Structures are given as structure tokens and as C-alpha cells.
Amino acid sequence: MPDRHKLVIRLVAVVGLLVAVAFAVDLDAAITSLLDANLSLTILAIILVQGQIVLSAYRWHFTTQRLGRPLPIGRAISEYYLASLLNMVLPGGVGGDAVRATREGKAREGAADKAYGVAASAVILERLAGQVAFFMVAAVGIACWPLLLEDTLPVGTGWLLAAPPLILGALALLAWVGTRLAPRPLANWLKTLGPSIRKAWLTDGAWLIQGALSFAIALLYIAVFALASAAIGAPLGLLAAAALIPLVLLTMLVPISIGGFGLREGAAAALWPLAGFAGSDGLAAALLYGVVSIVGALPGALLLLKRSSAASSRA
Template sequence: MNRSIWAWVRLLGGVGILAVLFWRLGTGAFLDGLRVIDAGTLGAAFAIGVATTVLCAWRWCLVARGLGLRLSLRTAVADYYKALFINAALPGGVLGDVDRAVQHGREEGDVGRSVRAVVLERTAGQIVLLSVGLTVLLTVPSPVLTQLRAHGADVAVAAGTLAVAAVVLVIAVGRLRSGASRWARAARTAVAEIRAGLLARRNWPGIVLASTAVLAGHLATFVVAARAAGSQASLLRLAPLMLLALLAMALPLNVGGWGPREGVTAWAFGAAGLSAAQGLTIAVVYGLFAFVAALPGLAVILSRAVARRRATARVGITVQPQVTGSGRSAAAVLEILPVRPGTAAPVRELVGSGA
């Protein structure tokens, strides 16, 4: 029941944000997002999406292999595309990641470890995004930073709350590690897998490189969206705004990725002295770019469905009687055609005998 309530909270949160944007800015900014897109901008966004997806899949391979799981880059790319499409097409924005984690876990015989590999892979990307985002926001002069400073008291309270929570967490983890409870074992397992999956010498350089390149790809897509929407602001002025939008996308209150991204982008552009409506249009264009970039995932889903259907059609059962010298049936042979494509020759099994 708690999971169901949380799912509704996430869905209604995203719908609520979009409803407020409709109310305050009207539908024009959303419709403009459809009008400004052309074949050139779509092609550029799609090409960037291919590069970022391959890099994300490579990062997943590094983490999974660090945890002792087998995962080829080709399979990872296909599964990642499928996950991106599911995330973009369904509410919540995480169902695709759940699907690829569970599917890979079933293939490897360890769903729990596969789920943790996906969590670590996504966490690595968020850590790089958070690090770069905070660095840019605190060092690049921007009216947005001025607005944040104007709410310094609220920020201080939030930071203090997080600090207290961090201290409590450290104390709790320390006690858990000293005990022999199930939670203590889980904490030790998590620490060991973080070291093996993320911090191992053979892994972390590639993970940092992939995560940084993926972030650069997302920013490049935002730039293409901004130029398509008619914004001529410099990259230095756009960078803090785009990073805020990307940080907002990590919030679990969305409908297929829509909601926080549009709300934060509209607010950030307004706070920066630009048009809030234009910021909303840019966010809409980015969302459409992201959906188009995820469309190969639909092809993966359809091709696998066709392959399963063909494999099922190849399944057949033939009973061949074995006749004795007197002409009486002594046994029957069950012939089963292969269920999966690529399986070896049909299996024959003696299933019965009689007079």
C-alpha cells in the first residue's frame, strides 16, 4: 500500500506542476515547443542521444562487471534503450530501470545484485551531475544565484537539516556495522559493492569519464533546444539554468519525465531576466528531443516480441511410435523442437511403452 501511495504522489506531483504551468503561462509555450522543431534539430538531438546511451550502457557494464555479473555492451545498449523508452512513455520515470535490472538479474540468476548494479550506475551519474551543478552554480555569476542567496535563511535551514540527517546516518551505520543483524550485513554488503562497482581502480576512471561525457551530451541537447526555441543567450548564461533543469529531472515527481524540469526551467529563465515562457518552451523541446532519442527502445521491444513469437511458433510435439517385429507399438518417442532461437538440434525422449 505504501508503494501504491508513493506512486500516486509522484504522478500527482508531476501533474500538479504541469497544471500550474498551464494556469500561469498558458498553452502557448507548450504549443511553441512543437512548432519550432525541425528535421535538423531532431537529427542533432537523436545523434547526441545515441552517444549518451552508448556511454550510459558502457558505464552499466563497468559497474555490473565490477560486481561479478556478465553483461556485454551490445546487450547493455539494447536494454538501456528499452529502459529509456519505458521511462519516457510511462509515469514515474523509473520503470524502465526496474525492468532492465530485473531482466538482467534473472538472466544472471541474481536479481538482488543486478538491481544494486543499476542503482549504483544511476547514482554515479547523479553524483557527477550534482558535483558539476553545484560547482557551476557557486562559481559562475548568474541572477539565479542571486535569487538563491535571497533565500539564504531557507537554504541554511535545509543544509542544517541535511547535516543533522547525515550525522544520524553515520552513527546508525556505525552501530549497524558493529552488530550482526540483517541490517548490519546489508550495510557491509553495500559498502563492499560500492568499492567493487564504483571505486575499484579498473572501474572509476571509466565511470567518471562516461558520466561526464553523458552530462555534456545532455547539456548539448539543451543548447540545441534553446537555439531551436529562439534563445540567443550565451552558453555561459545558459549553463547554470540548464544544470538546474537537469538537477530537477532527478526529482521523483514527474509524468514520464515531465513536470519538475518544465517548472524549474521556467522559473530559472524568469529569475535570470529571460522569458519564463521561453524557458518553458525550451524544456518542452528538450522533453520531445528526449522522447525521440528513446524511440529505438520501442524497436528493441517490438523486435524481441517478434523473436519470441517466432520461437513459440517453432515449438512442436511429435509422437513417433516404435514398432516391434510383431507389428505392435512398444514405445513412443517425444520430439520437441527448440524453444529458443539458436538452440541445438531437437530433443528426442522415450516417453512410454506398452503392448
């Protein structure tokens, strides 16, 4: 299927989901809450987004060091800002990471295939470390559910918890098959993935740094959403934030929308009443979270402008 058709499908999905949510809740109340959002809390949320991006960039910097291809921290931060912005506005939520890996591969010296292989490994392992930590945080939040709300978890929660081991198992199987059936360059790269995981995550205490960074980043994501909810007048308590927000953020991993829009709003509108707020509050909080995330990543636009200017000057 051509890329433009996929983009149209995702745009239709986002609009359709948002329209469905708008019909399910009090849209006027959601818009009013959004327009009356507390400016101080919104600014604080934007500041915390900077912490997410900088710590994530340092995790990438650390991962590349472990793989023997040091990446200057300044370049890591600027590239991560760009990738974060692109992830919020491109379909699938990983387009920015693909751009990050490609740009870093081009910047490397030596054989092109080796440079791109290391760059791709570093990006994949850095993001995967974050996803593993976030699923662990989500599991803790779900364990808090009976303490906060009710014994019955939302429909689909079991699948969310089962997804990580299932996905990891499927990826391991694909990697094993790929080492035997894939074209030689890809097979060679897959054979290096296991040793790369050990270097980046496990040996010489790397797991301590990877774990500390990844859990800190996961908590920052939750804090930003909690601030967005508080800003629109629906402050969540600690247990409510731990139980609800990870479930909402997990929906953003489903690659059928753009930047998680639509799925995130639908999940928040469904879950916020469980904490004593209206569905319209969940919609407003999720929309504000999306805006805050984009605004927080806007410094990435400076890199895009710089790149465009450099290309124009060479033309």
C-alpha cells in the same frame, strides 16, 4: 497505497503542474515557439541523446565487469535503451532501471538470489555514479551564478545542493540498520554493498573511467537541453547553460511526476527570464527537451516489441 492510486496521483500532479505553468506564462507564445522549433537543432539534440544512452550503457557494462559478472556491451546498449524509454513514461523516473535490473537478474546463471543481488548492485552503482557526477557539475554551474546573473541564488537552491550529502548519509544509515534488522537475504546483500563500491568505483583506476564517463554523460544532458532551448529561439550562452540547466534537470529527480514533466517545465519557466528570455521560452524549451528525450529513446520500443513477439510465439 495501490500502484494504480499512485499512478493517478502522479498523473494529476503532472497535469496540475503543467496547467499552473501555462497560466503563469504566455502559453500561445510557448506553443508557437515549440511548433516553429529549428528542425536541424532538434535532430542534433536527438543524436546527442544516443550518445547519452550508449555511454551510460558502457558505464553499466564496465560496472558489471568490475563486479565479476561481465555484461555483453550489445545487450547493455539494448537494455539501456529500453530502460531510458521506460524512465521517461513511467512514474518516478526509475521504473526502467528496476526493469533493467530484473531482466539482467533473470538472464544470469546460478543461484537466483545471488544473480539478482549482483544485477541490482550494478544498476544502483552505475546510476549513483552518474548522480554524483551530475551534482558536481551542478555545483560548478551554481558557482558561476554570480558571474552571470546576480548574487542571490533562486529559492531552494541551497536545498538542492544539500540534498546529495543528506541522501547519501541517510542511505548509509539505512544500510547500517538494514544489515542488523533486515531479513537475511537483504542483510547479506547490504553487507556486500561496501566491497562492491570499492570494486566498481575505486580500485585499479576504476574511478578514472567511471568519472570520465559520468562527466561526459552529464555534459551531454546539458548540451541536449541547450540545443532544445536554441531550437525554440532562446539560445543560452555557455555560462547561462551551466548555471540554469543543471538546476532544471535536478528537479526531475523529485519522484512525484512522470519523466520529470511538470517540474522541469515549471523550473525552466521560472529560470529562463534570469537569462533574458521569457518564461514561455523556458516552458517551450523544457517541453521540447522532454519530446527529444522520448524520441531519442524510442529504439527501446523495438526491444519491447521483440519481447512481445517472442512471448506471443511461445504462447
